[in-house]
Amino acid sequence: AAGVIQSPRHLIKEKRETATLKCYPIPRHDTVYWYQQGPGQDPQFLISFYEKMQSDKGSIPDRFSAQQFSDYHSELNMSSLELGDSALYFCASSQRPGPLISYEQYFGPGTRLTVT
Amino acid sequence: AQSVTQLGSHVSVSEGALVLLRCNYSSSVPPYLFWYVQYPNQGLQLLLKYTTGATLVKGINGFEAEFKKSETSFHLTKPSAHMSDAAEYFCAVLLNNDMRFGAGTRLTVKP
Numbered sequence: 001a002a003g004v005i006q007s008p009r010h011l012i013k014e015k016r017e018t019a020t021l022k023c024y025p026i027p028r029h030d031t032v033y034w035y036q037q038g039p040g041q042d043p044q045f046l047i048s049f050y051e052k053m054q055s056d057k058g059s060i061p062d063r064f065s066a067q068q069f070s071d072y073h074s075e076l077n078m079s080s081l082e083l084g085d086s087a088l089y090f091c092a093s094s095q096r097p098g099p100l101i102s103y104e105q106y107f108g109p110g111t112r113l114t115v116t
Numbered sequence: 117a118q119s120v121t122q123l124g125s126h127v128s129v130s131e132g133a134l135v136l137l138r139c140n141y142s143s144s145v146p147p148y149l150f151w152y153v154q155y156p157n158q159g160l161q162l163l164l165k166y167t168t169g170a171t172l173v174k175g176i177n178g179f180e181a182e183f184k185k186s187e188t189s190f191h192l193t194k195p196s197a198h199m200s201d202a203a204e205y206f207c208a209v210l211l212n213n214d215m216r217f218g219a220g221t222r223l224t225v226k227p
Contacts, residue, residue: 042206042217090160105215109159
C-alpha cells in the first residue's frame with residue numbers, strides 16, 4: 001500500500017539558510033500534519049492543513065511557514081535556520097477530520113535536518 | 117487537552133523476559149490510543165492501536181496492549197523480549213484530531 005512520502009530524507013543546511021521540506025500524503029488523504037522531533041524528544045505538533053487551508057497550529061516558530069497545494073501535497077518552509085532547528089521532521093496524513101471524529105494519522109519516514 | 121504519561125524513560129530487560137511499558141493518559145473522553153516504535157535514526161512505525169471494540173489489541177512483532185478505561189491506561193506488553201526489540205517506544209493519544217505523544221521509553225534488551 002502507498003505510504004506517506006517525504007523528501008528529502010536528509011538535509012544539511014548552515015545557519016541563517018532556508019530549507020523546504022516536502023510531504024506527499026497517502027492517496028485520498030486530504031489532511032496533512034507536520035511534527036518536529038528534536039534529539040531525544042517526543043514528536044511535537046507544528047501545523048496541519050485540510051483542503052489547502054490551515055486547520056490547526058501548534059508550536060511552529062514564526063520563521064517557519066507551510067502550505068498545502070491542490071494535489072494535497074504540503075511543503076514546510078523554514079527560514080533563518082538556527083542550530084536548534086536540527087531535528088527529525090515528520091509529516092502525517094489522514095482522511096478529512098470531522099467535528100467529533102478523529103482519523104488515524106499515517107506517518108512518513110521523516111526528513112532529518114541538520115543545521116551547522 | 118489530553119496528555120500522555122509514560123512511566124519510565126528507560127526500561128531494561130533480559131532477552132526472553134517479559135516486556136512491560138507503561139502508558140497512562142488523561143482525557144475527558146476515551147481517545148484513540150497508539151503505540152509507535154522508533155529505531156535509531158528511523159521514523160515512527162505503528163505497533164498497534166486502539167480505537168473502539170475489543171480492549172486487548174494485538175500488534176506486530178508479538179506486542180499487545182490492553183485499554184483499561186477505569187485505569188486510563190494502555191500498557192504495552194510482550195511475553196518474551198528479543199534483542200531486536202531494543203528501540204524507543206512512544207505512546208500516543210488522538211482526540212478531536214489532536215495527537216499527543218508521550219515522552220518515550222527506551223527499551224534495552226540484555227543478552
